[in-house]
Amino acid sequence: MSFVSQIFIAGIFATIVMTFFSYVLSFFLKSNFKEPQIINLIIFKTLKNQSYVKRHDIYGWIIHFAVGILFVAVFKIIRIYFLVDLTYFTGFIYGFFGGILGVIIYALAFAVHPNPPVNNRILFYCQLVVGHIIFGLVMLFFLRHL
Template identity: 25%
Template sequence: MSFTIFILAWLISVVWMTLFSALWSALSGNQFMESALISRLLNANLDKTTSQKQTYVLGWVIHFALGIVFLGIYEVLWEITNLERSLIWGLVFGGILGVLGVLGWKFLFKTLNFPSDFNYTQYYIHIFFAHLVFSFTALFVYHWFY
């Protein structure tokens, strides 16, 4: 796989995942945008000299950085299993990424200050499906170019 296609898959997958989260947020009335939640966590846990604009930008940077990490995991799974890039395996690998995403967010919420009135259950369901969107989008990009 070429580096260019990897970068395209990363960017497009993170954007589609983010759009999915924006749609879920709008329909549910909850703020489930990953970058916004990261920014909120940063605001609550960094020293007060860090501005909201800085944590907003940092939230986006972290969100996209995690996207490249997850796509790297996705690539490693494809390489070590030597399986065809198909919908069923995209679902399996997306499910693995979804579980990792849920566990990562649970860890963050438990170890950092986050409000108790947040709808955690709905967020965990949402973030699992958001990772499926990420996985299927990456799969689509790879199939588009190969």
């Protein structure tokens, strides 16, 4: 299978599983941890004409999946240049650090946003790290089996 196909397939499936985790946790904890919705709200609540974009629109999904695919591409590049093995421990560590990066990015976005989405920030950040660990493990599964 080609390099690009591996990145695309692993990125799509890892993002699906991570997003499913966020949606399930949102349901049980009665809070919004749904990254595609939060992305829509962060981007489009700053616009003066907010009426045409809703939190369920596809824009957040496209951005979310694009970032997931990019995340896998960066891993593949790191793997080539640093000879990283395809172990689940590697996926765990990569996911953990990706989660920390995600927390930093969301924290900055919430801090500079004039009207940030409302959710429990501590729980959101914790689930974001766990979700990225899940992402890293699913990514490794697909990269090992493609």
